[in-house]
Amino acid sequence: MTLSLLVIDDDETVRSTLVEFFETFGFTARGASTATEGRQLAAEHAPDVVLLDLRLPDADGVRALEALRADDPDLAVIVLTGYADVRTAVAAMKHGAADLLEKPVDLELLASAVTRAAERGRLRQEVAVLRAQGRSNATPPAMAPTVSDLIDLAARNPDAPILLQGETGTGKGYIARQIHDRSVRNLSPFVEINCASLSATFFESELFGHERGAFTDARQAKHGLLEVAGEGTVFLDEIAELSTEVQPRLLKVLEERTFRRLGGTTMLRSSSRVVVATHQSLADAVAEKRFRADLYYRLQVLTITLPPLRERQDEILTMAMSMLPKGSSLTNEAEDALAGYRWPGNIRELKNTIWRAAILAEGRPIEPAHLGLAVPEAPRAAVGTTPNEPRTLEQAEREVIREALVASGGNRTHAARLLGIARSTLLEKLKRYPADFG
Numbered sequence: 525m526t527l528s529l530l531v532i533d534d535d536e537t538v539r540s541t542l543v544e545f546f547e548t549f550g551f552t553a554r555g556a557s558t559a560t561e562g563r564q565l566a567a568e569h570a571p572d573v574v575l576l577d578l579r580l581p582d583a584d585g586v587r588a589l590e591a592l593r594a595d596d597p598d599l600a601v602i603v604l605t606g607y608a609d610v611r612t613a614v615a616a617m618k619h620g621a622a623d624l625l626e627k628p629v630d631l632e633l634l635a636s637a638v639t640r641a642a643e644r645g646r647l648r649q650e651v652a653v654l655r656a657q658g659r660s661n662a663t664p665p666a667m668a669p670t671v672s673d674l675i676d677l678a679a680r681n682p683d684a685p686i687l688l689q690g691e692t693g694t695g696k697g698y699i700a701r702q703i704h705d706r707s708v709r710n711l712s713p714f715v716e717i718n719c720a721s722l723s724a725t726f727f728e729s730e731l732f733g734h735e736r737g738a739f740t741d742a743r744q745a746k747h748g749l750l751e752v753a754g755e756g757t758v759f760l761d762e763i764a765e766l767s768t769e770v771q772p773r774l775l776k777v778l779e780e781r782t783f784r785r786l787g788g789t790t791m792l793r794s795s796s797r798v799v800v801a802t803h804q805s806l807a808d809a810v811a812e813k814r815f816r817a818d819l820y821y822r823l824q825v826l827t828i829t830l831p832p833l834r835e836r837q838d839e840i841l842t843m844a845m846s847m848l849p850k851g852s853s854l855t856n857e858a859e860d861a862l863a864g865y866r867w868p869g870n871i872r873e874l875k876n877t878i879w880r881a882a883i884l885a886e887g888r889p890i891e892p893a894h895l896g897l898a899v900p901e902a903p904r905a906a907v908g909t910t911p912n913e914p915r916t917l918e919q920a921e922r923e924v925i926r927e928a929l930v931a932s933g934g935n936r937t938h939a940a941r942l943l944g945i946a947r948s949t950l951l952e953k954l955k956r957y958p959a960d961f962g
Contacts, residue, residue, distance in 0.1 A: 546638070735788045760798065834867055861897055868924075
């Protein structure tokens with residue numbers, strides 16, 4: 525199928541050069557000098573990709589982007605600007621830009637960006653088909669496509685980067701493995717690394733490898749995970765924690781498929797697929813200048829958001845049954861306790877709870893006491909208050925801390941991670957409530 529491209533740029537030389545350049549690739553390419561003309565041509569010809577200059581004579585480029593996306597929410601728009609900054613990048617990203625490149629643009633990089641944007645468009649079309657199929661099968665629109673549908677879609681597109689989003693414990697690592705196992709890459713290794721657990725130097729050593737003498741303890745050369753994975757999958761967990769020093773090198777791997785070992789001079793080629801996961805908002809990290817906007821664009825080709833367990837009440841008992849060791853069972857009261865709990869630690873907490881309860885039950889049916897789940901307690905009423913009055917901030921904080929400690933089995937480091945705060949902060953809060961946590 526011939527791809528269609530629209531260039532919206534008021535500079536005639538730039539516009540004609542880009543049109544001619546992409547025609548040599550077999551694209552059907554058209555040009556427009558204003559936002560108004562570009563919007564008309566986009567409506568008439570439905571291009572696969574639009575190259576949009578941010579400085580146009582009749583409209584601000586971000587407004588033009590907003591208008592184009594309003595006409596066609598699935599349209600892939602690559603923004604070109606000679607005035608790139610973080611604020612512009614974030615604004616373009618919020619309005620759905622597929623990419624942002626600074627002028628003068630490298631034509632080879634632009635061609636790669638257009639190819640990726642066209643691929644994203646094809647993925648979105650497949651998602652739209654899945655949604656339509658879901659509706660025709662009387663599936664509620666909010667449930668289609670399912671996570672399983674998106675896993676299959678990711679597996680069928682083995683070169684597309686995948687971004688997994690969801691709270692801690694929602695199964696992002698499991699989904700990454702499922703994508704690998706269902707894809708043509710499943711005969712090659714699946715390797716993973718946690719971006720939050722290593723310093724910048726050791727992370728680079730793990731991902732890219734190193735040559736002998738690259739740093740103090742590098743007594744011999746080492747293959748990095750990009751080499752170990754080969755044609756397989758590299759899973760980067762907690763990508764929002766990736767050091768800003770390393771982000772440009774990861775970006776280079778995604779764009780050019782090449783890298784060098786730490787301390788090396790030989791350029792190596794990567795054939796692996798990258799899947800990343802985060803429990804944080806990458807868009808917020810970009811706005812806070814903790815994460816590169818251009819890296820974010822390249823990681824979000826296909827985003828899969830995993831809902832927390834508390835939003836999947838109808839699945840809790842099914843999951844619990846599948847996690848029961850052979851010979852174990854649940855009483856009706858235990859089933860009620862599982863269904864009524866909010867699961868702040870999500871699937872990971874459920875799995876550990878079932879495992880612990882089966883051990884405590886020693887072959888007998890599992891009772892609520894074996895589960896050890898915190899029973900929600902009514903907030904302590906102050907003098908002169910009634911049970912229907914709202915909780916104080918202090919009461920709410922105590923309850924959330926109590927839930928996190930239960931979910932983590934009393935592990936304060938894990939509890940702090942569940943709460944999204946530093947361990948030292950949690951310890952300070954525990955000191956405030958000696959009667960509850962002393």
